Amino acid sequence: MALNSTVVLTLILLTLMFGAGLTSASWGFTVGRQALKGITQPDFRPGNNAGGTKGSSNPREAVPIMNEKDILKAVKARMEGRDVDKGTAKGNSDADKATAKSAQAKKPVKNENAKTKFPVNSRDGGVTLEVSSIRERGSSLLLDVSMKNEGSQSVRFLYSFLNVTDDQGRALSASAEDLPGELPPNGEVYYGTVSIPTALLDNAKQLSLTLTDYPNQKLQLQISGILVPK
Incomplete structure (x- = not known):
């Protein structure tokens, strides 16, 4: 009885696959063994x-x-x-604190309630600008000022040139009242006030005034260190 050609072909393919599997397994085993050699x-x-x-x-x-x-x-x-x-560190820390307290005790305490000793003035070229007192009125801080000219000629002033600053370097808006626009050389004292809105004095502690003549601007009248009342 002759074998069917399909069966023969199938057997041949199975034989080839089995042989290929054995060959692959043998080759893989050999490669793996070589790789692990010496470990x-x-x-x-x-x-x-x-x-x-x-x-x-x-x-x-x-x-x-x-x-x-x-x-x-x-x-x-x-x-x-x-x-x-830790004990040593704590001891050192206590010593440092004691030293700091001792230094603080020796440090002079600033008197926050100190007041300016009036009058304070500035003189240049025979002209004197003087501040005699400081006070509050309503919503303004008033400086009572006076001026006199003991020179040989009249001096003109433009009070919009009056420069008022605080200890923080801020320029403050100020207006002068009752002071003459021209100061004659007769030595007579002229009184007036400089008004500063208190709303502008936030955290300000001291005031400075600077005034020069107009238009020559040769005089430099400057008063500083005026303490703002609290």
Whole structure:
């Protein structure tokens, strides 16, 4: 009885596949073995002080095992040393605080309620500008001022040139009242006021006044350190 050609072809294909599988397995085993050649499992046996295979060309260093008592002694010594450091640091901190308090006690205390000793004045070229007092009226701070000319000729002033600043360097809006536009050379004293809105004096502690003549601007009348009343 003749074999069917399909069966014969199937058997041939199965034989080829089986042979190919064996060949692939053999080749893979060989490659893997070559790749793992020279790699050994670490030896962790306690009795092996070298930590590796006897006779190995690269023996591992032995790991020293400390006695439990020695470990406890080392920990105790470290803790005591830390406590001593903390105590020393605390002592130093207390000493620093004491020194700071002593220095602060010796430092002169500024009198916030100090007042300007009036009158204060400035003189240049025979002309004198004087502030005799400072007071509040309504929403304004008033400076009572006076001027006199003991020179040889009249001096003109434009009071829009009056410069008022505070201790923070801010220029303040101010207006002068009752002061003459031209100051004759007769030595007579002329009185007036300089008004500053209190709304502009936020955190201001001192005031300064600067005035020059017009139009020559040769005179420099300047008064500073006027304390703002609180």
